[in-house]
Amino acid sequence: SREWHLVARPQGWPEPADFALVETEVPEPGPGQILVRNSFLSVDPYMRGRMNDVKSYAPPYELGKPMLGGAVGRVVASAADGIAVGDHVLHGLAWREYALLDAAHAVVVDPEAAPLPAYLGVLGMTGLTAYAGLLRVARFAEGETVFVSGAAGAVGSQVGQIARLKGAARVVGSAGSDEKAALLVDEYGFDAAFNYKKAPVAEQLRAAAPDGIDVYFDNVGGEHLEAAIGALRVHGRAALCGAIAQYNATEPPPGPRNLGLLIGKRLTLAGFLVTDHQDLQPEFVREVGGWLREGRLRYRETVVTGIEHTLDAFLGLLRGENTGKMVVALPE
Ligand code: NDP
Numbered sequence: 001s002r003e004w005h006l007v008a009r010p011q012g013w014p015e016p017a018d019f020a021l022v023e024t025e026v027p028e029p030g031p032g033q034i035l036v037r038n039s040f041l042s043v044d045p046y047m048r049g050r051m052n053d054v055k056s057y058a059p060p061y062e063l064g065k066p067m068l069g070g071a072v073g074r075v076v077a078s079a080a081d082g083i084a085v086g087d088h089v090l091h092g093l094a095w096r097e098y099a100l101l102d103a104a105h106a107v108v109v110d111p112e113a114a115p116l117p118a119y120l121g122v123l124g125m126t127g128l129t130a131y132a133g134l135l136r137v138a139r140f141a142e143g144e145t146v147f148v149s150g151a152a153g154a155v156g157s158q159v160g161q162i163a164r165l166k167g168a169a170r171v172v173g174s175a176g177s178d179e180k181a182a183l184l185v186d187e188y189g190f191d192a193a194f195n196y197k198k199a200p201v202a203e204q205l206r207a208a209a210p211d212g213i214d215v216y217f218d219n220v221g222g223e224h225l226e227a228a229i230g231a232l233r234v235h236g237r238a239a240l241c242g243a244i245a246q247y248n249a250t251e252p253p254p255g256p257r258n259l260g261l262l263i264g265k266r267l268t269l270a271g272f273l274v275t276d277h278q279d280l281q282p283e284f285v286r287e288v289g290g291w292l293r294e295g296r297l298r299y300r301e302t303v304v305t306g307i308e309h310t311l312d313a314f315l316g317l318l319r320g321e322n323t324g325k326m327v328v329a330l331p332e
Helices: 046-050 125-137 154-165 178-186 201-208 222-231 274-293 307-319
Strands: 002-006 019-023 033-042 071-078 088-091 098-102 107-109 145-148 170-175 192-195 213-218 232-240 268-271 301-305 325-329
Touching: 002 307, 019 307, 033 088, 071 098, 125 154, 125 213, 125 232, 125 274, 145 154, 154 170, 154 213, 154 274, 170 178, 170 201, 178 192, 192 201, 201 222, 213 222, 222 232, 301 307, 307 325
Parallel strands: 145 170, 145 213, 170 192, 213 232, 232 268, 301 325
Antiparallel strands: 002 019, 033 071, 033 098, 033 325, 071 088, 088 107
């Protein structure tokens, strides 16, 4: 069995030398445990933060230990009641081929109800992030105009579509290429989209939403956040989900220069973590699952194959090589 270890803490952009792919023995389950052959691993932007040795909402990855993250796989040995060999489970011990864990830390999933990688994306953590962030944190209401950054990614593409399905007046997205911007309009039904690399965000946002916006869903931070604060209307809200533009920064980035606008416009900027909104899971699965079955919500995945390419997949995610959820497939 092979697994990825963090061996040095990255400074700025992670380097291959910060990681090692290590060969280990496949363990046997003890009482209450299961052994899982992972089928799909999730790579996520938050993992960059856990590579730093700083106190945060998730503990830092330990040096010389396996990287952790979401995975789905097949149970190949079980010494636990309630989970049998052949069951499929979702768990948190990724970046490895085989995972040994207490059955209590696994959630059984149904590969007939949805393809396995969907449990990492559209029906999983990133999907719930979009759902909770837009509907609960940003308090989106029908008839409002929504702007979302990182809009061709896993979270962002779902935010824009949920806003549309819930009756947004206008949905605007930004992404890092002309192809991605076209996809937002043509496939996901956004009203307008732009390539943030082409011209200043504030200028392109003004053209795409001339009457301003009511809700901003922030996946990026930096210039995007400042532009959105400028475009928000009175009583507007921003859900601060991520700030991927600065995850590899070595110095704290400058803040938005226009925070003074929050007062006169009575704006609310609210940071949030998906982990605080697990109570929405049943409602989320019911509603998004329904839209998927009816073909009203679409999603893409970027699948990289092979445990040896997990680091490439993660770095590719930070560089924007993905459209939709980035996952690593581990064929048997
Ligand atoms: P994505 O699928 O959106 O992948 C990341 C994307 O970020 C890339 O595809 C790239 O797209 C974009 N990106 C990279 N660098 C920049 C940059 N400098 N400026 C603008 N965009 C950039 O990942 P996720 O959907 O998994 O995550 C999206 C965001 O949500 C992240 O910030 C993440 O940390 C956050 N998040 C927060 C959670 C929470 O609980 N608060 C939970 C899950 C995710 P492009 O080609 O368009 O540049």
